Amino acid sequence: MSPFRGLVYDPSVAGPWEQLTAPPYDVISESDQEGLRARSPYNIVHIDLTGGGGGDGAAPAYATAASLLGEWRASGVLTAPDAPRYYGYELRYPVDGITRRLRGLVGALELEPWGGTVLPHEQTMPGPIEDRLRLLRATKTHLSPIYGTITGPCERLNELLDRTTDRLPIAIVRDEEGVEHRMWAIDGEEEVSPWLAGESILIADGHHRYATALAYRDERRTAEGPGPWDRILALVVDAGTEEVPVLPYHRIQIGGDRPTGGRPVPGLAQALSAADDLRLRYGTVTKDEGTVVYRIHSLRGEPPTVLALHEQLLDRVAPGDALRFTHVAADADAAVRDGSAIAAYLLPGTTPGRVRAVVQQGGRLPRKSTFFWPKPRTGMILLPVDDPIDP
Numbered sequence: 001m002s003p004f005r006g007l008v009y010d011p012s013v014a015g016p017w018e019q020l021t022a023p024p025y026d027v028i029s030e031s032d033q034e035g036l037r038a039r040s041p042y043n044i045v046h047i048d049l050t051g052g053g054g055g056d057g058a059a060p061a062y063a064t065a066a067s068l069l070g071e072w073r074a075s076g077v078l079t080a081p082d083a084p085r086y087y088g089y090e091l092r093y094p095v096d097g098i099t100r101r102l103r104g105l106v107g108a109l110e111l112e113p114w115g116g117t118v119l120p121h122e123q124t125m126p127g128p129i130e131d132r133l134r135l136l137r138a139t140k141t142h143l144s145p146i147y148g149t150i151t152g153p154c155e156r157l158n159e160l161l162d163r164t165t166d167r168l169p170i171a172i173v174r175d176e177e178g179v180e181h182r183m184w185a186i187d188g189e190e191e192v193s194p195w196l197a198g199e200s201i202l203i204a205d206g207h208h209r210y211a212t213a214l215a216y217r218d219e220r221r222t223a224e225g226p227g228p229w230d231r232i233l234a235l236v237v238d239a240g241t242e243e244v245p246v247l248p249y250h251r252i253q254i255g256g257d258r259p260t261g262g263r264p265v266p267g268l269a270q271a272l273s274a275a276d277d278l279r280l281r282y283g284t285v286t287k288d289e290g291t292v293v294y295r296i297h298s299l300r301g302e303p304p305t306v307l308a309l310h311e312q313l314l315d316r317v318a319p320g321d322a323l324r325f326t327h328v329a330a331d332a333d334a335a336v337r338d339g340s341a342i343a344a345y346l347l348p349g350t351t352p353g354r355v356r357a358v359v360q361q362g363g364r365l366p367r368k369s370t371f372f373w374p375k376p377r378t379g380m381i382l383l384p385v386d387d388p389i390d391p
Contacts, residue, residue, distance in 0.1 A: 001107035003084035003188030021379035044379030062138035084188035088164035104237035132212040140386035144378035146206025152240025204372035233383035248347035262295030275348035283346035325368035
């Protein structure tokens with residue numbers, strides 16, 4: 001991983017940071033898009049979701065995104081430092097009334113095919129990749145970092161972050177979920193790459209963006225050889241030191257066969273609390289003769305529970321497009337209550353180590369298996385990949 005000359009907002013021109021950034025594109029609803037657009041004409045969502053993600057997907061929409069990005073750079077809304085830098089990134093998030101911390105280092109990560117030192121854990125889908133590729137071709141800029149974890153612990157990395165976070169950050173943003181995002185610039189002369197030698201990076205969030213960057217790199221290399229398109233913007237977190245939350249995506253079953261068996265429990269709260277990844281326990285919500293029923297079920301084998309559930313049940317009883325996904329348990333419950341779903345499956349969270357174990361054995365989890373949270377904010381730092389300012 002190397003330092004880079006990224007693009008950051010200038011609040012004296014663009015306005016307050018909290019009006020400028022956005023969640024990752026794939027977790028923004030249409031109503032959220034409109035709210036973000038209304039915050040500022042310079043909110044990053046004007047670029048990130050101008051194309052297929054937020055419009056009709058036509059070529060002019062992506063060209064509009066590129067033109068807008070160029071205007072922001074020319075007017076000083078976005079500026080670049082004189083020398084390459086890394087960035088320290090910290091997320092402070094509330095859990096049960098306690099503020100916790102998750103921090104890592106943002107840099108330019110050399111792209112390589114899947115399965116070497118960069119490990120995917122979920123399947124990707126062609127639609128999002130095509131949208132992100134068309135946007136990247138137009139803007140020639142990575143708008144948000146992928147998020148990856150190393151096994152660690154990496155003492156040198158944590159010493160650097162300790163020194164960095166003692167200073168005042170260059171940006172502070174409190175998001176819609178009460179997470180506080182803090183960012184610091186770090187001198188690019190730090191020799192970080194040797195610290196990560198021998199570590200593999202598990203992609204926690206950003207599988208489609210990484211696949212997109214690989215496709216774009218291959219296109220540019222075929223035409224022009226190696227270049228700045230060989231890198232991607234990445235936040236790397238040391239899972240050996242930091243407590244990395246891995247929340248579940250619950251399953252909403254639209255069609256297929258209803259689940260049977262299980263042990264009844266009184267309600268949603270009890271079903272959620274009984275779900276246990278290590279013991280491979282999950283909950284279900286169904287309706288029996290108009291009454292909502294909650295049950296706890298057990299699987300055999302090894303965690304993560306979501307993988308065992310698909311292998312032993314869901315891939316058989318809910319094939320094809322019979323499943324929807326949400327990380328909000330109340331939404332899964334509501335879908336059964338209002339009759340739009342025949343069942344919901346309530347999954348436990350898991351750990352980076354359990355996810356990594358699946359990958360290292362040659363497997364992958366089903367799509368929408370993990371919800372690594374909190375996530376880095378889009379627009380905090382951008383990485384141009386076809387630019388004279390990039391060394």
